[in-house]
Each structure stands twice: as structure tokens, then as C-alpha cells.
Amino acid sequence: MKSNTILHYPLMVVGTVAIDSVETPFGKKDSVFGGSASYFSYAASFFTPVELIAVVGEDFPKEYRKILEERPIGLDHLATVSGKTFHWKGKYGSDLNTAQTLDTQLNVLLEFKPKLKADREPEYLFLANIDPELQMDVLNQVKRPKCKFVVCDTMNFWIEGKRPQLEKVLSRVDMIVINDGEARLLAKEANLIKAARKIQAMGPSTAIIKKGEHGAFLFHGEQFFALPAYPLEEVFDPTGAGDSFAGGVMGYLAKTGDLSFENLKRAVAYGGVVASFTVENFGLERLRTIKDGAIENRLADFRKLCHF
């Protein structure tokens, strides 16, 4: 399914498209294709057409755009402006759990003002980890209740620097997907179960807390679900795992159109599976080589290894 044959994108993501430099114990690579919206949309595209809202600079390689064109990813809102593409440089230690950011160059992101075309009416919207004011801009441009499920991510930088703006976004989203450390910071609470309850009280009735190699928690109203990470002997590069996870979750939800707790659980499992592929190579490389049936096979494995 190529993007020029797609009439409607049920899922939309606003976030970053980036050129990363990544160092892991297994190697070092410059000019890795990265960014939250890139990972998210590629991951979601295994389940549903997805439209990407982002900006790049004139240095953005044509080959990278072609990588996105391999999949049912709508690029009408991938703006190219003068200046350089967002650049992130990071390094992982031997435990591969947390990235040390060595450099961030916002570049074209500084002037980014997303403007949705009038005919775009997504049912599912993901506000990836960007400035909460940008998240709100996009949220204000989608039509509710036609857009029935809005989800956001965020990070320490915004929690500490733009809490009031972030709280406004939170009050209007249906779900949040967030790291464990960030959940603790946002809720000012060390216990993750309590932290999630506090975050739910800020707005989103559903919360997913990502715990990296320890899996994820799902909170849906009063209900709770826990999933381990898919076990891998080799984690090559964890960059993009969280965004791929969110892409798998939202892609599956948009595909099935079912927001019940039981289906949210399955969505979290699909998210875990897609993220487990992402970390097996740099950037989007592993996702690009996923064979037909590989996601379903790994999901079946996953079910076996956590049911008793």
C-alpha cells in the first residue's frame, strides 16, 4: 500500500524527524535517521495508514524520505524549510537503559508552526514528545469528537520547564504514554502505581508507563495490566524504542477501532513487539526488514512467555 493510493489516514502523529548520532557499546554511527514521529509512524504503519506532521531542513536526505515512502505514511505535512534538520547526539552505557544526551540542535524545530490541511480529520492523534505548546496547537486543529482518541508523550525537559502548558494538554488527552522516571517526576511520587493514579487525575483516563527492559504498565480507569519487555539477548540500539512502542499501540488501536480494556492490553503487547524489533539495529533498519507474519509470530511467543 503506497501513500498515493490512500484516501484517508485514521491516525496522525506530530513530532520530530531527526538526524541522530548514536553511540552504543556495539558501535557508533553518525547520520542515523531518527526522531519521534519517524519511529512512531514507521511502527504504526504495520497496522494502519498514518499521517506524519513534522518539519525538516534542506539538508534532509532524499533517501530518508524514501524510507518513509516505503510504507503507508502520509507525507503531505512533512514540511521542508530553510535551515538544518533537528539533530540529536546520544550515547548509551553498557546497561543500555538510559541515553546520555551529548548534543541537541533544535534548528528548524524552533520556528515550527504545524498547520493542518482543512480536509484532514484523523480519528486517532498522537502528540509525540515535543513542546507542549506545539502539542496544543495541533490538538486545537483536530475536530472532536470525530477525533476520538488523543494521546500524548512528554519528557523531563517539558515537565520541568513548561508544566502549566503541559497540564493544559494533559487535561484534554485521553491517554498518556510516558517513561517511568518521567511519570515519577510529573506526579511527584516514587511509587509508580500511585504516580499513575495522580497522572490520571490530571486528565487522561488511560496511562501507559514504559519501563524499558522491564516492560510496561497500563492503567485504564481503575484497571491495571502489566507486560514484561520481550526478552532479547542482544539490544543493539535502544533509540526509538519508546516511540516505536507508542506507534505499535496506536496503530493497532486505529486498525481495530476498539478502545476496550481488553483491546488496550493487546495494543500494549503489539507495541512491545514492534519496539523489540526496533532495538535490534540502528535507527529504522530493523523495522525495514520485518517479514510478513513476523509481528504475529513474536506476539504469539510473547503471549506464551507471560501467561501461566
Add this chain to the structure above:
Amino acid sequence: MKSNTILHYPLMVVGTVAIDSVETPFGKKDSVFGGSASYFSYAASFFTPVELIAVVGEDFPKEYRKILEERPIGLDHLATVSGKTFHWKGKYGSDLNTAQTLDTQLNVLLEFKPKLKADREPEYLFLANIDPELQMDVLNQVKRPKCKFVVCDTMNFWIEGKRPQLEKVLSRVDMIVINDGEARLLAKEANLIKAARKIQAMGPSTAIIKKGEHGAFLFHGEQFFALPAYPLEEVFDPTGAGDSFAGGVMGYLAKTGDLSFENLKRAVAYGGVVASFTVENFGLERLRTIKDGAIENRLADFRKLCHF
């Protein structure tokens, strides 16, 4: 079921019986009844009669012995010798994940030479976290293959200080139950999946890696199972969680007599349930108030929250 009516104990544990001083963010308590064998045997006693091999000093309170007598725990091998009981003093920070040991007084443990009565023939043996030379002493006194499943725990102190002796024990046990940090240290490998494979190659075909609030991994030959921790909003005192977990696992195995992978998974889930009760109060206090059916109810909850 009182211990004086029990003719045979299918499960035996050798370990410590201690008087602890514990400080958590929720309170501070001296003279807490603790020790690996105490937690293990109390936890296992919900499933099967269990015989305890340990030593205490003359200061060991009669009330503590009575606490063990509440349950089907055999105390013929709980020796009282002159001197003071093993004492551990520890403190937990706000994340409650790792204890800081403030003081350890081995006392009567220094001269401990466990001697099994000739008529004791347990089918299941747990070598709790003590000196590997003591573990080997006890292992040499049980009859194989009548004793069909021998399991050990250990800690950093022995991995670093008595690795050759520990490796001898490992070469003769069927299963190891160990913390994640200790597994990494023992295997000299950061990735837990790889670490477990290396540990299995040292002897035990089955390995359980405990990850505290993140649950546990089970490795059985080539097979793998992951279980989250039972979610608690209030962890009061984590002391004894690991030993209670092992007690639940071994108690359930000894009760069912089934060492298949499917039953090992269930045993790990029961271990997680019993440990979740332990941490809800100091020492054995919460385990002492478990009502009929409470373990089964929590297990049913547990299954719901990790199946999809």
C-alpha cells in the same frame, strides 16, 4: 496442622534465623523477627510442611519460636547454642529497592555445623543465602535421587569471596533463585537473558532471576517465562520478599510434585503472591494475618493483570 502431628516433611530449608533492625521511610523497628530460613519456611508452610535447619542463640525470644509453631514448620533442627542470634541491621531509601546494610553480626552462625537426623529424607531442599560451604555440608547429607530438587540462593558477598566453593554448589543443584544484580555479578554479563544462560551452564538447568518491583524471570532449559511483580501502592518493608518468594515457589512445587515448565510458571506466580503479602508489613507480621483463600484470590487477580 501442628508440627507435632506431621510425620514427614517433603521440603527442607537451611538458612538463617535472625533478629533484624529495619528502617524504612514508613518507620523504624528493632528486634524484627527475620532471617532467610524464617521467611522461607513461613511462606512455604502455606503449601506444604517444611523443616527448618538453622541456629539461634540463647537470646532468641520464645515468642518467635511460637510464631514458627503456628504453622506446619518442623523445628527439630532449629538448634539453640550459647551466644547471640544472628543480627542484621538495614535501611531502605525512598525507592525501597535496595537495602543498605548498616550492621551484620554473624554471632552463632560462625560455629554453625548443621547435622541432619538420620531419618530425614526431604524430596525438596532449599539452600538459602548462607556460606556455600554450609550449603555443601547440607547438600552432602541429603540422599539423591530421593531428594529430587535442590535449589540454592546466594549473594554478592559469597560470589566475590567464595566463588570456587559456590561454583561447586552450583554444579550440583537443579535450580538457582537469585537477584538480578547478583546474576549479573555471578555471570559477569550485563544482559539478564545472557547472564541466565551462563548461570545455567554452571549447573542448574532452571534459573529464577528476581527483579524486585519489576517481577521475575524464569529460565527452564531453553524456555523462558516473565512475570511482573504484583502491583502494590504501599510497600511497607521489602525485607524478606526474596526469601518469601522462594518459599512460595518451593512450597507449591513440593505440594504439587510437578516439575514441568507449566507448573514452574505457576510456582513463580505463587511466589510472587506470597512475597507481595510479606512486604505489606514488618517481618512476618503480614504473613501471619493471611486469611483462608487470600492467596488464591490474589493469584486470580495476578493472572488477570498479566494475561492479554
